[in-house]
Amino acid sequence: MSDGQSPYNSLMRKSRLSACLALSILALLVGTGLWVLHRSGREPAADRRPSGAGAPAGGAGSRGSGLVAPGAEAEPATGTAGPEPSASALDPSIDASGPPVSIEGRVTDAGGNGVAGARVAAIERVSLAEAIARDEKLLDRRPLEALRAFQVSLGDLARRLPSCLTAAEGTYALRGLPEGDHRVTVTHPEFIAHGERDWILVEAGRKARYDVELAPGLSISGLVRDAEGQPIAGVRVQARRVETARLKGFGKLVQIFVDQTEGASLLEASPVETDALGAFRLTSLEPGGHDLRLVKEGYAWGEARGVPSGTDGVAITLEPAIRVAGRVVSPAREPVAGAAIVLREPERDVQGPAGPLAVAFVDVDPFGEKERSAMTGEDGGFTLGAFSRGSYELMVRAEGFPEHRRSLALEGAPLELGDVVLAESREIAGTVLSPEGLPVGGAEVWVPRPAARREDRDSRKSSVLEAGPAWSVARSRTGERGAFRLSGLGGEPHEVAVLAEGYPGELLDGVEAGGRSVTITLARGLTIRGSVVDAEGGDPLPGTRVGIDRGPVHEQTADEGGRFELRGLSLGGGQTFGGTIVVRASLDGYREARATVGFPAPAAAPAAEAKLELRRLAAG
Numbered sequence: 001m002s003d004g005q006s007p008y009n010s011l012m013r014k015s016r017l018s019a020c021l022a023l024s025i026l027a028l029l030v031g032t033g034l035w036v037l038h039r040s041g042r043e044p045a046a047d048r049r050p051s052g053a054g055a056p057a058g059g060a061g062s063r064g065s066g067l068v069a070p071g072a073e074a075e076p077a078t079g080t081a082g083p084e085p086s087a088s089a090l091d092p093s094i095d096a097s098g099p100p101v102s103i104e105g106r107v108t109d110a111g112g113n114g115v116a117g118a119r120v121a122a123i124e125r126v127s128l129a130e131a132i133a134r135d136e137k138l139l140d141r142r143p144l145e146a147l148r149a150f151q152v153s154l155g156d157l158a159r160r161l162p163s164c165l166t167a168a169e170g171t172y173a174l175r176g177l178p179e180g181d182h183r184v185t186v187t188h189p190e191f192i193a194h195g196e197r198d199w200i201l202v203e204a205g206r207k208a209r210y211d212v213e214l215a216p217g218l219s220i221s222g223l224v225r226d227a228e229g230q231p232i233a234g235v236r237v238q239a240r241r242v243e244t245a246r247l248k249g250f251g252k253l254v255q256i257f258v259d260q261t262e263g264a265s266l267l268e269a270s271p272v273e274t275d276a277l278g279a280f281r282l283t284s285l286e287p288g289g290h291d292l293r294l295v296k297e298g299y300a301w302g303e304a305r306g307v308p309s310g311t312d313g314v315a316i317t318l319e320p321a322i323r324v325a326g327r328v329v330s331p332a333r334e335p336v337a338g339a340a341i342v343l344r345e346p347e348r349d350v351q352g353p354a355g356p357l358a359v360a361f362v363d364v365d366p367f368g369e370k371e372r373s374a375m376t377g378e379d380g381g382f383t384l385g386a387f388s389r390g391s392y393e394l395m396v397r398a399e400g401f402p403e404h405r406r407s408l409a410l411e412g413a414p415l416e417l418g419d420v421v422l423a424e425s426r427e428i429a430g431t432v433l434s435p436e437g438l439p440v441g442g443a444e445v446w447v448p449r450p451a452a453r454r455e456d457r458d459s460r461k462s463s464v465l466e467a468g469p470a471w472s473v474a475r476s477r478t479g480e481r482g483a484f485r486l487s488g489l490g491g492e493p494h495e496v497a498v499l500a501e502g503y504p505g506e507l508l509d510g511v512e513a514g515g516r517s518v519t520i521t522l523a524r525g526l527t528i529r530g531s532v533v534d535a536e537g538g539d540p541l542p543g544t545r546v547g548i549d550r551g552p553v554h555e556q557t558a559d560e561g562g563r564f565e566l567r568g569l570s571l572g573g574g575q576t577f578g579g580t581i582v583v584r585a586s587l588d589g590y591r592e593a594r595a596t597v598g599f600p601a602p603a604a605a606p607a608a609e610a611k612l613e614l615r616r617l618a619a620g
Helices: 007-024 027-039 125-133 143-160 249-261 355-359 457-467
Strands: 073-076 101-108 119-124 163-165 171-175 180-188 191-194 200-202 206-209 218-226 236-241 279-285 289-295 302-308 314-318 322-329 340-344 372-375 381-386 390-397 404-410 415-421 426-433 444-448 472-477 483-489 494-499 506-511 518-521 526-534 545-548 555-557 563-569 579-586 593-599 607-614
Touching: 101 119, 101 180, 101 200, 119 125, 119 171, 125 143, 125 180, 125 249, 143 249, 163 171, 191 279, 200 206, 218 289, 218 302, 236 279, 289 314, 302 314, 322 404, 340 381, 372 381, 390 415, 404 415, 426 494, 444 483, 457 494, 457 506, 472 483, 494 518, 506 518, 526 579, 526 593, 545 563, 555 563, 579 607, 593 607
Parallel strands: 101 206, 218 314, 322 415, 426 518, 526 607
Antiparallel strands: 073 206, 101 171, 119 163, 119 180, 180 191, 180 200, 218 279, 236 289, 289 302, 322 381, 340 372, 340 390, 390 404, 426 483, 444 472, 444 494, 494 506, 526 563, 545 555, 545 579, 579 593
């Protein structure tokens, strides 16, 4: 059964296409793709879910395993679960008086025997979409940062997934799931993880049955020693299939994004650690070759490539980490204590003119696995241990000094940097005023990080305000008199951005540090007020999230009467006449709604009304 305009399908189509374009073509194509998708119809891609009220999908094996699980079936919640006894009857830990059963079934091996102790979890379709949507705006400007943000959101989601363990006969019951689409995942230390991509529809008053047949997993075991042959405990060991482990450049980034949007990354096996004897054992592996990555503080990365699953006795030696040392000093050559030192992969502009070449043949590090950090001591000294050879960027951040950056090339030998001299600190101070000349308190004022590529004025302003003060080299908040002070800046001209509630954001160019006080007068903003109601009954929908499609974050939660008011909006491109703003509204259990609000003469009529009608996901 199709849910019509499913927000998940629309969002995933939009995000996946945006990312693939962003990571494999050029920024222009990405921007075009996002523009088209934002304005396209919201029809979802066809699901493989069978038609019929509440008929959920069966499982076709775990990732690439080719297994076939029995189809899922729906039945009234008051009925029986079929020939098998219910999970609550077999497992006293399941409270039969608790929330109603949403999905139940049985997990078996290839011989039909029940698998006890398997972890069964439900991934809600809406929650998965929201985990990606939270940072989706980063895709078309900073895709590498977006992938990292997605991974953090998915990690949070994984920790909150409703789950249970199978009972002695392999039965399970997932209770109290919200209405909507869910995907069932099953993991067990001795079996290959099951995470079929079809969706199961959960409806109030009905329960779905979903049986899973697991395939036995293979293992890889071995020992880890140092260069002198001594065992190393606490080494983190992870296995990845050769087909994905060796992807580089665009291929690696696109594969990561696809796995994130489909929820496959939630099923990745957790690393294991070596014991006191340096021994490890990886389980639940699929047939085929695997590359092993070994990580421990103080050592260089260890690798074993192309190890077939089922292999025992793998011997791996770890070499010492590549030492990077130095001393941070002030312009007067005095030691700077407490400075933050970060050694990381150089930033790459994936979408700039040289974007394709910037990552085409590089083993990109989107999750910061190569990143090392330290703090300087009382003498300003620091020492870092890099995991691998390659190109790096050293960043030094110390209060009261401009950020210091330096490119490094590590070949394997220790690197002594000597004194790292910080530049003289300068500041920008000033006042933020309203259009009437009154001080604006509580405004966010910041110096954004330098642009990674050339942008026109409107695009730059939009990207800076969307990123907000978190993407800055210095930030401040105005007091009651509207005063701000930005310190730790270099002597070159800077951009200064301002965001205040009820006003459009502002971005100033070429502001000199250390000069006279700066006065920033905010422009008048536009206002959209209105209501959010249920499309079928017309009832107000309190708690609905209402915002706009572009520009700085202007988001509000509808009150008890479903009313909202978005203030401080602006038309794109600095327009002062005829233009439109797209308002969106979203609420769990409903399809997202959008409305285009026109401002034919903003100066004369700076406010407009909007009414948004939301339809339930299960409707139709």
